[in-house]
Amino acid sequence: MNLQRLHKAWDHFFFTPQSPIPIALFRILYGICVSATVILLHSDWLDWFGVHSWISLSTMTAVEPGIRLNLFTLMPQDDRWIAAFFWIFLGFAVLLTIGLWTRVSSVAVFLCLTSIQQRNLFMAHGGDTFLRVVGFFLIFAPAGAAFSLDRLIRVRRGLEGPEITPRAPWAQRMIQFELALLYFISFWWKMKGDTWLHGTALYYVIHLHSIARFPLPGWVQHPVILKAGSWFTLAFEFSMGVLIWFRRLRYPLLLLGLLFHLSLEYAFNIPMFQWDVLAAYVLFIDPNDLDRLWRTIHQRLMRRTS
Amino acid sequence: MTKKNQQKNNASSKRPKAGDLESRSLSRGAISIFILFHLVAITCWAIPLDFAVLRGVRELVSPYMRWAGLFQSWDTFSPNPKQDNSYIKAVVITQNHHMHVWAFPRMEQLSFGERYRKEKYRKFTEVLPEQKNAALWPDIAKHLAWQFKSQTDPPDKVLLIQFQTDIKPGIDEADAPSAKPNIFYEDYVQPENFK
Numbered sequence: 001m002n003l004q005r006l007h008k009a010w011d012h013f014f015f016t017p018q019s020p021i022p023i024a025l026f027r028i029l030y031g032i033c034v035s036a037t038v039i040l041l042h043s044d045w046l047d048w049f050g051v052h053s054w055i056s057l058s059t060m061t062a063v064e065p066g067i068r069l070n071l072f073t074l075m076p077q078d079d080r081w082i083a084a085f086f087w088i089f090l091g092f093a094v095l096l097t098i099g100l101w102t103r104v105s106s107v108a109v110f111l112c113l114t115s116i117q118q119r120n121l122f123m124a125h126g127g128d129t130f131l132r133v134v135g136f137f138l139i140f141a142p143a144g145a146a147f148s149l150d151r152l153i154r155v156r157r158g159l160e161g162p163e164i165t166p167r168a169p170w171a172q173r174m175i176q177f178e179l180a181l182l183y184f185i186s187f188w189w190k191m192k193g194d195t196w197l198h199g200t201a202l203y204y205v206i207h208l209h210s211i212a213r214f215p216l217p218g219w220v221q222h223p224v225i226l227k228a229g230s231w232f233t234l235a236f237e238f239s240m241g242v243l244i245w246f247r248r249l250r251y252p253l254l255l256l257g258l259l260f261h262l263s264l265e266y267a268f269n270i271p272m273f274q275w276d277v278l279a280a281y282v283l284f285i286d287p288n289d290l291d292r293l294w295r296t297i298h299q300r301l302m303r304r305t306s
Numbered sequence: 307m308t309k310k311n312q313q314k315n316n317a318s319s320k321r322p323k324a325g326d327l328e329s330r331s332l333s334r335g336a337i338s339i340f341i342l343f344h345l346v347a348i349t350c351w352a353i354p355l356d357f358a359v360l361r362g363v364r365e366l367v368s369p370y371m372r373w374a375g376l377f378q379s380w381d382t383f384s385p386n387p388k389q390d391n392s393y394i395k396a397v398v399i400t401q402n403h404h405m406h407v408w409a410f411p412r413m414e415q416l417s418f419g420e421r422y423r424k425e426k427y428r429k430f431t432e433v434l435p436e437q438k439n440a441a442l443w444p445d446i447a448k449h450l451a452w453q454f455k456s457q458t459d460p461p462d463k464v465l466l467i468q469f470q471t472d473i474k475p476g477i478d479e480a481d482a483p484s485a486k487p488n489i490f491y492e493d494y495v496q497p498e499n500f501k
């Protein structure tokens with residue numbers, strides 16, 4: 001591929017305008033995931049982030065040195081301020097979900113999210129990390145260009161027409177890249193472990209008491225099934241990292257991924273992880289398909305109301 | 307104005323001007339650099355390889371990645387999943403030699419709803435006993451001392467104990483040996499810690 005063709009492909013991939021419906025849907029799902037994550041932290045908020053928390057701010061900054069985007073370093077170390085921070089964070093997460101002051105809300109949510117993780121890096125699981133890194137790119141996306149109060153206000157004021165304007169999808173592509181990377185790197189790490197290659201890894205995983213949720217049927221614990229399951233995990237993670245970029249394979253993989261994560265949600269107690277990851281699946285759905293679906297729903301709703 | 311002329315005018319007003327094109331290509335160029343930088347930085351940060359060039363890139367982008375919150379590792383259950391079940395208990399000994407035992411929430415002993423709310427303790431207690439996190443232990447002791455603060459009988463000493471049972475394929479869990487305790491931290495607390 002010569003440079004000109006590469007430039008064209010790059011331009012097409014990142015800048016050819018497309019419907020912002022996928023990113024708008026993602027914004028809603030992302031907002032719900034962040035809100036749920038924050039609500040789940042409420043009962044122990046001060047134990048994690050308060051003045052007398054498990055890890056003090058000074059220790060955290062000592063073990064993780066360097067300049068960080070961390071609002072805790074700026075706010076007074078007073079439990080009332082820290083408790084208020086919870087409500088501010090939740091407020092912006094809700095605003096982002098409904099799409100009001102979308103750009104400002106996305107910046108605020110990212111700042112709050114990265115702050116709580118920087119404040120205590122030792123309690124975040126992969127889902128939290130995923131929310132943090134994709135939250136960064138969501139800031140740059142036209143996330144309020146559809147299904148948002150911002151758009152409703154703009155249409156009412158006559159600043160926008162009824163048709164949703166296509167936008168450059170480069171920020172959406174970065175979030176897609178992050179999702180694919182999550183799977184591919186997970187696959188790569190697992191390839192370094194004997195238990196995954198020998199097919200015994202799942203045996204250990206399902207016997208970890210701390211993540212067990214609902215009881216698994218006996219047949220799942222059969223050595224053959226566990227081996228197949230371990231190898232399937234490798235194949236699936238590789239496919240989601242690499243083959244997801246091929247249009248023909250995309251929908252079957254997304255369906256497989258949905259089933260995979262729902263089964264993990266049943267079996268393991270890693271709250272929000274599966275939903276955090278699944279939320280980004282919507283970005284891989286063809287905007288035309290989403291557009292068609294939206295028009296059908298819209299028409300049916302209009303017919304019912306008229 | 308004829309309809310034809312009107313159409314022509316509309317078309318020319320929609321056509322981007324030379325200045326617009328220039329600024330658009332400039333902004334595209336800037337965004338492309340931004341994208342390329344992030345693609346390279348994130349990939350180099352996340353891939354599980356370790357050689358000189360990669361280390362160099364990581365070192366170069368590290369301040370930015372840490373500042374912006376873009377650091378990431380995707381190594382859940384890998385390279386191998388944990389092969390033991392463990393939990394942590396703390397013992398707080400007071401100045402009058404009373405002992406309080408405090409257990410970090412164990413997911414398997416919580417209700418469905420509580421498991422959702424307390425899951426952060428699962429992750430926290432998983433990494434806490436690791437030697438590389440030893441700098442955190444005095445803070446944990448301070449927090450526990452603060453929880454048991456008392457004017458008459460203040461905390462004096464805190465012990466952190468990890469209980470571990472190996473997961474052994476083929477062995478029924480009912481026959482598994484009882485958990486082995488390991489005191490990974492033990493120290494006196496200062497009165498100013500629980501004020």
